[in-house]
Amino acid sequence: MLKLTNCSRALFSAILFILTSAPASAAYDRNQAVPVEKVVYGQVESIKHVTQTQLVEDRNVGWKTFGGALVGGVIGHQFGGGSGQDIATVLGALVGGAAANQYGNTTRTLEYKLIEMMINLDDGSQVMVIQDQDPGMTFNAGDEVRVVYLEGYVRVDLAM
Numbered sequence: 001m002l003k004l005t006n007c008s009r010a011l012f013s014a015i016l017f018i019l020t021s022a023p024a025s026a027a028y029d030r031n032q033a034v035p036v037e038k039v040v041y042g043q044v045e046s047i048k049h050v051t052q053t054q055l056v057e058d059r060n061v062g063w064k065t066f067g068g069a070l071v072g073g074v075i076g077h078q079f080g081g082g083s084g085q086d087i088a089t090v091l092g093a094l095v096g097g098a099a100a101n102q103y104g105n106t107t108r109t110l111e112y113k114l115i116e117m118m119i120n121l122d123d124g125s126q127v128m129v130i131q132d133q134d135p136g137m138t139f140n141a142g143d144e145v146r147v148v149y150l151e152g153y154v155r156v157d158l159a160m
Helices: 006-020 061-077 083-104
Strands: 036-057 107-121 126-132 144-150 153-158
Touching: 036 126, 061 083, 107 144, 126 153
Parallel strands: none
Antiparallel strands: 036 107, 036 144, 107 126, 144 153
C-alpha cells in the first residue's frame, strides 16, 4: 500500500492546485443559437480564397506532467527509508513531472480555409466579410446574399 508522507501530500496538493486553477475558455459555436441584430441583402462583387495558419499547443500537458510526477513519486518512494525516502519521493516526482512536461509537450499547426467577399449592399454601401469556407455553400461573383449581423459576428449566406 502506498503511504503518503506530509511532504508527499504537500507536493500532491500543489500539483492538483496548479492543474485545477487553469481558466476555461469557450469559443463561439457556429451551430449555437444567438440573437440576430439585423439582416441586410446584397450582391457579391468579388471573392478571394485565403488561408490562415494557427499554431495549436497540446492542452493535455498539465495532465501529462501530473501523471509523470505521480509515477516519478511512486518510483522514488521505493528507495531509502525515513527522511531519505521522503527526499527520494519528492525528487522522483520532480524528475517525473519535468520529463513528462519536456517530452509530452506537442504542438501542431492547423490551416483554416477562409473566404473574403466584397459585397454591394442593396442600400448602396459596400461591406467586406471574411469567414470560414463552408464546402456546402459556395459563393460566386454576382450571387445574391444576405449579411446576418449577430452579437459580435457577421455571417454571409446565400439569399433564399
